[in-house]
Amino acid sequence: MRILLWHVHGSWTTAFVQGAHEYLVPVLPGRPADGRGRARTWDWPGSVRELDPRELRRALDTEGVDAVLLQRPHEAGLLHEWTGYRAGRDVPAVYLEHDAPGGPAAATRHPLADVGVVADGRVPIVHVTRFNALMWDTGSARTAVIEHGVPDPGHRYTGERERVAAVVNEPVRRWRAAGTDVLLHVAREVPAEVYGMGTELLAEHLSPLGPTAAGAAGRLYDLPQSELHARLAGARAYLHPYRWTSLGLALLEAMALGLPVLALPVTAAYAAVPPEAGVLSADPDELAAVARRWLADPAEAATYGKAAREHVLAHYSLDVFLDRWTTLLTQEVSREDRHDL
Known part of the structure; x- marks a missing residue:
């Protein structure tokens, strides 16, 4: 055709x-x-x-x-x-x-x-x-x-960096819908990396959050897709902070790489992230607590990530x-x- x-x-x-x-x-x-x-x-x-x-x-x-x-x-x-x-x-x-x-x-x-x-x-x-x-x-x-x-990027997860990664385009303009406040809440508790267009505008919001989020300008990235996967694969876990959105392809791509997922239980996340692949919670404190646990236990994070990849390959072929x-x-x-x- x-x-x-x-x-x-x-x-x-x-x-x-x-x-x-x-x-x-x-x-x-x-x-x-x-x-x-x-x-x-x-x-x-x-x-x-x-x-x-x-x-x-x-x-x-x-x-x-x-x-x-x-x-x-x-x-x-x-x-x-x-x-x-x-x-x-x-x-x-x-x-x-x-x-x-x-x-x-x-x-x-x-x-x-x-x-x-x-x-x-x-x-x-x-x-x-x-x-x-x-x-x-x-x-x-x-x-x-x-x-x-989702084109299969291969199981590239290493989780070598004790950080949580998120992909959010225009996080300041799309503040509540994108869950940027949730992202900042988690970033108060654990080191975070943020990828996407317009992320540089987050610097002024991250810098007052204290030592965990200090120096955030070095962890804000606007990368082409071909480089994004390689970077994401090194983070310990993936945070999907969106309150209201369609099912983000960045989430599915991160799962296909082998990253475990933290997300809000809204829109289509319930179908995309089964319990064995990550944790869905409406409580940002719980998301931060699980992130801390995974940062301290890379084997547990990798187990969730393996299930996340298997789910995406089976359901989003x-x-x-x-x-x-x-x-x-x-x-x-x-x-x-x-x-x-």
């Missing part, structure tokens, strides 16, 4: 483009959010082609495209503006929703729920967790769930993920053939 999608979520797209298809990815000068093109910090296969809007129009006119994978509400407008094609009418389309609803938890209407091509069943909305599907109000739109798939997406997209193309749009 030939699939058009925007490069929106780097880790998710890295998994998706491992399939046996051809992928067209828009690119714009300066590589802004609507035209990032191919990843520059991760090795994508040669089956991913980046095209500017003019090249994209030419490709759709001459080669065609089997399906469009939409991930943001305005992408259907970009498709029509750049190519003249209408998602769900001129070309089969699927809308992938990466996130849990950000407004009232059980009453947020999905932005595409009332859009004609979605509401009349032409464009299904695909969620990445069953929790997200439960919480979004998608009206009469067709919905499906395809859970994440890349092959299963790719097969499910191929099946869904093939069904949408077949459905297009059966209906006169």
Whole structure:
């Protein structure tokens, strides 16, 4: 199949483009959010082609495209503006929703729920967790769930550093949703490393926390994904402090590396982290206490980490993920053939 999608979520797209298809990815000068093109910090296969809007129009006119994978509400407008094609009418389309609803938890209407091509069943909305599907109000739109798939990075865990690692993008701006206050609470008790975009803004919040968190500027990192795994593997444990989020791929990737997990028992964490793989608790003091125990007992931490890796490989298989997406997209193309749009 030939699939058009925007490069929106780097880790998710890295998994998706491992399939046996051809992928067209828009690119714009300066590589802004609507035209990032191919990843520059991760090795994508040669089956991913980046095209500017003019090249994209030419490709759709001459080669065609089997399906469009939409991930943001305005992408259907970009498709029509750049190519003249209408998602769900001129070309089969699927809308992938990466996130849990950000407004009232059980009453947020999905932005595409009332859009004609979605509401009349032409464009299904695909969620990445069953929790997200439960919480979004998608009206009469067709919905499906395809859970994440994680490329196996190998069992790289060493746990050599007596520190807890966390990956949180923009931890200051996303304060409560990202659980940044929980992260700081744990960092008062045990040494912590924080990875992600915008982590430098945490320095002023970490420095007053005392000797455990002192010198935190040396433990704040914004690394490309290709370097991140190597760093994470050396930490003793992984902290997932999020209060409200979709299931973070960074969490699954850390588990695949072999790290034991500390997390809040919210959203989809209950499904991703079974008891043998880590500890879920709504009490930050308990998370800090377990972190201290693991820092003092590397063998126990490694045992939890081994179970975490086994769980991810069994439940978030890349092959299963790719097969499910191929099946869904093939069904949408077949459905297009059966209906006169």
